[in-house]
Amino acid sequence: MSKKTIYIAGLGLIGGSLALGIKRDHPDYEILGYNRSDYSRNIALERGIVDRATGDFKEFAPLADVIILAVPIKQTMAYLKELADLDLKDNVIITDAGSTKREIVEAAERYLTGKNVQFVGSHPMAGSHKSGAIAADVTLFENAYYIFTPTSLTKETTIPELKDILSGLKSRYVEIDAAEHDRVTSQISHFPHLLASGLMEQAADYAQAHEMTNHFAAGGFRDMTRIAESEPGMWASILMTNGPAVLDRIEDFKKRLDHVADLIKAEDESAIWEFFDNGRKKRKEMEIHKKGGVESAFDIFVDVPDREDVILSIMELLRGTSLVNIRINEENREDIHGILQITFKNEKDRKHARTVIEANTDYHVVIA
Template structure:
């Protein structure tokens, strides 16, 4: 396809979308805008975009596709601005936010101007952020949800899919309301629970200083998503408020079930509670990318001697295997420590596992 694509917001998602579009549509011209002019300059220098513009008005007026890749609260203001600009006939406007009902309602001002808005949500992310972390394969095999209103012509959705073909994502079309419920259940609500677990541990540390030390292992891993941006999650909770209120009330009932099982000393019921959860969890897809970015961790038992960690990273570097994070869970004298290495995808983790087993005698296990 030929045409001009205007990306507003040149972070991880906006930059990665620009790269995937450039890879698929060689004749397309990608224009970028970011409130941080340094990010825009860097995006052009890296070849993520072809041109950068100093204003949204400038970049939007001749665009065939406009992608708003900003926080939802910012995107709402941008939509209002776009509604006041004489846009090109046939332009498609989409966004990448993780809530869809309010943004779709806000886009009514575009519909009234005859401009096509199709809500979008690429369900992919990374441990890193910013334009330097962008990559064209970020969305590969991830779900990409579209939330058009009933007034949007199916042909417009197909045009948008064609523009985004280079993402190699799995496209799904749902209503804005269904999107917010689905993401509420499998993404937004788990983030609330993770944050609440951390709050509980922080309060418990006042009674015992050992809490923080013991939480450095598995607890830190299962609450990892609580380290996400507070600003982003404030906006998500406020925009998906009604769904989350319902889910929290259901969670309250769920916890009351556990309280009742414990109060009645119901061993059989407690077993059934965990058994049912185990069976459902074990039946979930293992190769699919979901709403929460997966963490591809490799656990390595390393002996406590000088150079053991650099030995491992050296072998991984030799095989050109990229590491996204590395940390030590535990290290004690004369005892094996646990080195946790994180990777961007399953293939890198598998290659790393094979590499370590080939060059060393260290034991490994998948996280």
């Protein structure tokens, strides 16, 4: 494919990581970037994430073969309206990176129909607690779903061309209707974030009368509420653009809680057991640790002794390896080993980690 000019509006974690991924497989492509703040633009230029950057959204749009809007949802829709009034290249591909799709697709079809452009909605399903161009990571989207939501402005060649441009992301591409995307993500993403924040609010209020609540909040509570630390502006925007689907999930969950409450009131131990057993079975059946039927998270579990330098020594062995996450699954005590869980991006790194840890320590390493 001939050399292209790619314009990415929004040089935060997502936009910056997209740029790095495109450059990995297409080093000859020119990457142009827009960001409102000087700080992120300067970092993107210093790190070589983009070749040129601007603080004026309209400046680079007419130069682009592909325009990627990696900005908040409402801003994405505003920029689609602005693009409709610009003198863009014929047949330019326009896409986005929003977490909800229906309203963005409707905006694109409203503003861009009749223009000589292509549009397809996109949702790269990866993220981090970090933000900004400084956090951009070429491996961010590896093995993650990259969802396309076709529109009336999507041509037969649009998605294949984007897949080629984005090949350096090493993602798994899926096509789905925009409305169905929003229904599915309301269940597995949007409602869980709402629930996590609700649990934190409930626990914080409860701790005012029961102060040990804060001290005992670990294990399952920690795991269930981790996502409550997510950026609030993004999630407010998501709920505002996917309200009906999320409200449906809230009402459904209320009924399920009421059912469990009735079982407790009736002291129906057998039915309560069935409730928990069903949840356990369903979780095992759901491909939570897989994407497209292929492993997408690569974990090792290391039994480690209670020594203050043990994690540091393991990290030294793994220097140069790309880690996704690290955590202790049990609090260390003198009489037991802790379980160190390390997550990698790919099987190659996991295999290397197991080899070097077993070769240099006497720790027991398990791959689950």
